[in-house]
Amino acid sequence: MSPVPISGGAAGLTAHVMHPMASPDGCPALVLNADFRPLSYYPLSLWSWQDAIKAVFMDRVNIVSEYDTVVRSPSFNMKLPSVVSLKTYIKPSRTPAFTRFNVFLRDRFSCQYCASREDLTFDHVIPRSKGGLTTWENVVAACSPCNLRKGDKMPATVDMFPMQKAYAPTVNDLHRNGKLFPPNYLHESWLDYLYWDSELEP
Numbered sequence: 001m002s003p004v005p006i007s008g009g010a011a012g013l014t015a016h017v018m019h020p021m022a023s024p025d026g027c028p029a030l031v032l033n034a035d036f037r038p039l040s041y042y043p044l045s046l047w048s049w050q051d052a053i054k055a056v057f058m059d060r061v062n063i064v065s066e067y068d069t070v071v072r073s074p075s076f077n078m079k080l081p082s083v084v085s086l087k088t089y090i091k092p093s094r095t096p097a098f099t100r101f102n103v104f105l106r107d108r109f110s111c112q113y114c115a116s117r118e119d120l121t122f123d124h125v126i127p128r129s130k131g132g133l134t135t136w137e138n139v140v141a142a143c144s145p146c147n148l149r150k151g152d153k154m155p156a157t158v159d160m161f162p163m164q165k166a167y168a169p170t171v172n173d174l175h176r177n178g179k180l181f182p183p184n185y186l187h188e189s190w191l192d193y194l195y196w197d198s199e200l201e202p
């Protein structure tokens with residue numbers, strides 16, 4: 001198979017796809033801290049291949065593992081990094097980001113009122129109209145029918161309380177659920193660096 005040039009790369013780089021399934025746009029690099037743990041789990045620390053290569057040339061990272069996909073420029077050929085590690089340790093954030101995905105993950109992708117897994121939305125336990133905030137402690141996964149039924153009423157008014165009190169999860173809480181709901185895409189070279197430490201931390 002002859003290499004297929006892909007345009008639009010950074011700094012005049014042209015990626016040649018050596019594998020029919022590989023596209024440079026589908027080649028993010030997992031970013032590890034200097035201790036070889038992911039810089040962040042939720043969301044998983046990933047860089048585009050352009051950012052990863054930039055960091056390599058700025059001497060900020062080591063290449064730990066590579067894709068088969070090669071980028072070429074007039075002066076060099078290089079396999080795209082699939083895992084890089086920072087040369088300087090950065091103190092990681094201990095709290096997962098408050099994102100839609102992470103709220104669903106905390107709630108195991110199930111409605112906190114009826115356990116349905118379909119048609120999931122978000123519910124403010126204390127409605128916004130009653131001063132409820134958009135925070136870990138006040139937002140839960142809820143299916144559309146439950147969300148509609150609850151509307152902007154207080155939990156006691158409609159006797160609808162979340163099965164699990166809304167809370168700000170730790171990375172470990174999300175790890176536990178993350179194993180049940182792994183992300184859609186995990187490159188095989190990443191697996192050595194994911195999840196292994198979850199049992200060891202408090």
Ligand SMILES: [Zn+2]
Pocket residue numbers: 111112113114115116142143144145146147
């Ligand atoms: Zn429901």
